Amino acid sequence: MFSQSSKGLARTNILRRLKSTLVVAEHNNETLNPVTLNTISAAKKIAGDDVTVLVAGTKCGSVSEAVAKVPGVAKVLVAENEAFKGFTAESLTPLVVAAQSQFKFTHILAGATAFGKNVLPRVAAKLDVSPISEITDVKSEDTFVRTIYAGNAVLTLKSKDPIKVITVRGTNFEAAPAEGGSAAVEQAPAGDYKSDLSEFVSQELTKSDRPELTAAKVIISGGRGLKSGDNFKLLYDLADKFGAAVGASRAAVDAGYVANDLQIGQTGKIVAPELYVAVGISGAIQHLAGMKDSKTIVAINKDPEAPIFQVADIGLVADLFKAVPELTQKL
Numbered sequence: 001m002f003s004q005s006s007k008g009l010a011r012t013n014i015l016r017r018l019k020s021t022l023v024v025a026e027h028n029n030e031t032l033n034p035v036t037l038n039t040i041s042a043a044k045k046i047a048g049d050d051v052t053v054l055v056a057g058t059k060c061g062s063v064s065e066a067v068a069k070v071p072g073v074a075k076v077l078v079a080e081n082e083a084f085k086g087f088t089a090e091s092l093t094p095l096v097v098a099a100q101s102q103f104k105f106t107h108i109l110a111g112a113t114a115f116g117k118n119v120l121p122r123v124a125a126k127l128d129v130s131p132i133s134e135i136t137d138v139k140s141e142d143t144f145v146r147t148i149y150a151g152n153a154v155l156t157l158k159s160k161d162p163i164k165v166i167t168v169r170g171t172n173f174e175a176a177p178a179e180g181g182s183a184a185v186e187q188a189p190a191g192d193y194k195s196d197l198s199e200f201v202s203q204e205l206t207k208s209d210r211p212e213l214t215a216a217k218v219i220i221s222g223g224r225g226l227k228s229g230d231n232f233k234l235l236y237d238l239a240d241k242f243g244a245a246v247g248a249s250r251a252a253v254d255a256g257y258v259a260n261d262l263q264i265g266q267t268g269k270i271v272a273p274e275l276y277v278a279v280g281i282s283g284a285i286q287h288l289a290g291m292k293d294s295k296t297i298v299a300i301n302k303d304p305e306a307p308i309f310q311v312a313d314i315g316l317v318a319d320l321f322k323a324v325p326e327l328t329q330k331l
């Protein structure tokens, strides 16, 4: 027979066991990608402070140490193996599935980045459940919010799958604090995770002193109105005044003005900085889908009818070739 208090405790434990989340950390073996902190917040909204984080890589000790300090993380599972070089979905999936099988996680989450969008659909397929993509809110343990039609409709979905495999839109969840916790660090299930299906060969990464677009507090973004790649220098000069990142519309990317990792929008990056300055961008819905959650939006466009002014907090109807250098000079 349980006493009243031990009954209560047992019930709490059972409820906890009913919901236990696994967050798959994104990192480069040295530092944690900040989106993992946002994903941990989403996981906490589902299961309270019973979040396990999986850190898989080659030599990722500093990352697992960092994750262990995040308040609300109960356990860190570490897997170091040459097979995880390049973080391919084919090598990581059996590890995630083995961890799920051992610890019976009810929810598996990762950021809705190239990494998460690569790994988690494969995990979902192996677990024979539907992936739940890019959630923007958690209503309950089985009900989630996401946007559809390029952000024009908001969908609330209830998943009946026994295991929910979820990618999380980082900009919709506050980052969990990086310090204050002390989680236990354990080895993840061992196994031969080398895959015959794919092999990591190499990668070329863009090196930039500017903040990463999805983590930047200020973004100066340019569109077709810039007219050439050389003219983007105007935006880089302005960005230097703010320590800002530079982004672009798809039209600017397609025209070859800038590299496509700068693209913001439905088929580019989703950002929500404190300040977003749209220069020579008309404000097509596919662009708005990637930046309309920015705290303050400033638009510079010579066309007063440009749709960007409908979402802008501050609008300047002006020729950008005059207005931007003036602004840079005055700052």
Ligand SMILES: Cc1cc2nc3c(=O)[nH]c(=O)nc-3n(C[C@H](O)[C@H](O)[C@H](O)COP(=O)(O)OP(=O)(O)OC[C@H]3O[C@@H](n4cnc5c(N)ncnc54)[C@H](O)[C@@H]3O)c2cc1C
Pocket (backbone or CB within 6 Å): 222, 223, 224, 225, 226, 248, 249, 250, 251, 252, 263, 264, 265, 266, 267, 268, 269, 279, 280, 281, 282, 283, 284, 285, 286, 287, 290, 300, 301, 302, 303, 306, 318, 319, 320, 321
């Ligand atoms: C499936 C799909 C997905 C897409 N995904 C994306 C996406 O992820 N991101 C995205 O951005 N787009 C996306 N698009 C494209 C989108 O529909 C628009 O074509 C694109 O956003 C337009 O880019 P823009 O505003 O730079 O160009 P335009 O629409 O050509 O606008 C240029 C603006 O510059 C202004 N301008 C010109 N000269 C000056 C000047 N001298 N001074 C001031 N203003 C000036 C003009 O008034 C105009 O408003 C997608 C489209 C499709 C169909």
